[in-house]
Amino acid sequence: MSDTFVQLTDLTLTYGKNIAVPALNLSIREGELIALLGPSGCGKTTTMRAIAGLLAPASGSIHIDGRDVTRLAANKRGIGLVFQSYALFPHLNAFENVAFGLRLQKLPEAEIKSRTEQGMATVGLSGFEGRKPAEMSGGQQQRLALARSLVMRPKVLLLDEPLSNLDARLRLEMRTELQRVQKETGVTMVFVTHDQAEALALADRIVLMQQGKIEQLGTPAQLYAQPETAFAAEFMGFENIFKVAGDSVQNDHGSLPLGYRPDSAILAWRPDGVRVGQGPHQGRVTACSFAGGHREYVIDSALGPVKANADIALPEAQIGDSLSFDLPQATARPLRA
Ligand SMILES: Nc1ncnc2c1ncn2[C@@H]1O[C@H](COP(=O)(O)OP(=O)(O)OP(=O)(O)O)[C@@H](O)[C@H]1O
Ligand SMILES: [Mg+2]
Numbered sequence: 001m002s003d004t005f006v007q008l009t010d011l012t013l014t015y016g017k018n019i020a021v022p023a024l025n026l027s028i029r030e031g032e033l034i035a036l037l038g039p040s041g042c043g044k045t046t047t048m049r050a051i052a053g054l055l056a057p058a059s060g061s062i063h064i065d066g067r068d069v070t071r072l073a074a075n076k077r078g079i080g081l082v083f084q085s086y087a088l089f090p091h092l093n094a095f096e097n098v099a100f101g102l103r104l105q106k107l108p109e110a111e112i113k114s115r116t117e118q119g120m121a122t123v124g125l126s127g128f129e130g131r132k133p134a135e136m137s138g139g140q141q142q143r144l145a146l147a148r149s150l151v152m153r154p155k156v157l158l159l160d161e162p163l164s165n166l167d168a169r170l171r172l173e174m175r176t177e178l179q180r181v182q183k184e185t186g187v188t189m190v191f192v193t194h195d196q197a198e199a200l201a202l203a204d205r206i207v208l209m210q211q212g213k214i215e216q217l218g219t220p221a222q223l224y225a226q227p228e229t230a231f232a233a234e235f236m237g238f239e240n241i242f243k244v245a246g247d248s249v250q251n252d253h254g255s256l257p258l259g260y261r262p263d264s265a266i267l268a269w270r271p272d273g274v275r276v277g278q279g280p281h282q283g284r285v286t287a288c289s290f291a292g293g294h295r296e297y298v299i300d301s302a303l304g305p306v307k308a309n310a311d312i313a314l315p316e317a318q319i320g321d322s323l324s325f326d327l328p329q330a331t332a333r334p335l336r337a
Contacts, residue, residue, distance in 0.1 A: 004063075005030035005188050006051065006156055011060035013046050013212075020046045021212040023060065028156075030065075033182050033189045035203035037196060037235070043212040044192040048158045051190065053077050065155055080154030080187075082145050082162045088133040094120065095129035098147045119151035120144075122181055139170040143177065150185060160192045175201055196235055200224060208232055230266055230335055238268035238333060239307040249327065253304035256281055258327060264334030269327055271296060274308035277315075279326025285317045299323055 006028035013021040021043040028034050036044045049055040051062060053074030061070045069077050088097050099116040107115075120126055123143035133141050142162060149157055159178075163171045179202060182189050193199050199206045200220040208215045208223060208231075216223060216232045227233040230241050242249035247261040259280060276297060283301035294309040295316065308325055310317075317323045 003029070005032070005065060006190075007061075007063040008047075008051070009061045009063070011047075011050060011062065012058045013043070013050050013055060014058040015046075019058075019212065021050075024212070024214065026207065026214065026217075028188060028190065030188055031182075031186045033179070033191060033202060033204045035199035035206045036190060036192045036209060037194065037199040037206050038209035038215070039194060042209040044194075044209060045160055046212075047209075048160050048190065048192060051156070052079050052081055052158055078153075078155040080149030080152055080157040082149050082157065082159045088141060088144060088148075090133055092132075093129065094125065094131050094133070094136070094144055097133065097144055098151055100148065101152045115151045119147040122150060122184065123147045123177065137170070138166050139174055142166060142170075142174055146178070146181065150181070150187070154187060156188045156190065158190050158192075161194070162191075163193070163198065171198070178202060196237070208235060227268075227333065228336055230268065233268040233333060233335055238270050240271070240274060240303075240327070241266060241268040241335070242303060249303065251303055254302040256302050256327070258329070260329050262329070262332065262334060265337035266335035267327075267332045268335055269331055269333070271307040272309040273328070273331030273333075274306060275326040275328055275331075276308045276310040276323060277325075279324050281325050281327070282322055283325060285319050285321045285323050288317060288319055297323065299325055301325070 004027040008024050008026040011021065011024040012019065024047065036047060038044055046055065050057055053072060057070065061068055064077060095116055098119050099112050102112045102115060120129065123146050125140060125143055125147060128136065128140065163174050166174060175198060191202060203220055205217065205219055206223050207217050210231055216228055223232065224236050227236045233241055242251050244262050244265055244267055245255065248255045248257045249267055281301060283299035283306060285297055286300045287298035289296045294312055297308045297310060299306045299308055306325065
């Protein structure tokens with residue numbers, strides 16, 4: 001592992017009297033793709049704006065590549081920005097959009113040309129040089145915005161929900177593209193999303209945030225399999241989360257005996273971790289939907305609604321039917337309070 005490349009130390013970010021981010025500590029390695037994940041308003045954009053130099057921290061420091069940039073102007077930090085609205089210049093063709101920043105730097109024409117062509121090739125847009133943004137698809141415009149940032153050779157590239165304007169198919173395409181570009185250029189990327197699937201698919205490590213604080217930080221595999229809190233578990237698709245009391249689980253609706261005694265405060269199951277069609281518990285089916293390889297049931301039980309996926313090979317239960325289920329120890333994820 002390479003050393004820390006971006007270091008946020010006790011970074012506190014405020015808007016007037018409101019503290020959006022209190023004392024954030026985060027180390028990012030060179031060449032890493034970090035995803036900031038979390039619900040609306042948790043401080044993702046605020047953190048990005050501080051790294052970029054668009055928001056002065058109330059306290060704390062930001063180091064990039066060994067240098068304290070806390071008080072450095074945005075345009076001196078070597079940071080590229082790609083935002084949700086990619087703000088291309090509509091009157092300029094693709095080439096000139098990408099070349100724009102290089103022209104501002106007054107580089108020699110030959111260098112502008114070669115770097116622009118190389119940047120467009122990196123994002124798979126060779127041949128599109130003469131097109132205006134309006135003559136390009138959403139995904140192509142997004143890639144153009146990426147090329148425009150990449151040609152500036154930023155030390156760090158910040159992407160704030162860059163894919164949220166794209167339809168589902170283009171999002172997938174761009175995800176792969178972003179990963180490829182990142183591996184090819186080795187640029188350190190911080191990527192903001194509130195889509196957990198996107199974070200899992202793209203990131204080397206995920207920073208899950210809640211109310212300006214890091215709830216959990218880890219690889220996609222760690223966050224997916226080992227969320228530590230109910231908040232993290234919920235974000236990672238554990239739809240059944242219950243408090244433990246002795247050998248039962250309980251919530252506001254009631255309680256169910258487990259037949260084993262967990263040693264954690266909270267237990268969580270994904271819908272596919274709940275066994276359907278057999279087991280000690282009974283409930284009534286209140287919703288059933290076909291989802292390709294499985295059926296998704298909502299079972300009204302002593303715990304209220306339990307979400308359970310059943311293999312398509314099992315006999316189908318209808319709404320109103322009684323259905324037995326189990327909350328097995330093997331698929332339970334222990335969480336701390
Ligand atoms: N310009 C501003 N003035 C005052 N408060 C702001 C400003 N921008 C953001 N905030 C507040 O700071 C907090 C963090 O906002 P931020 O934009 O960082 O959230 P976010 O995680 O990017 O959310 P989203 O997913 O909706 O983009 C929120 O409570 C928000 O209301
Ligand atoms: Mg935001």
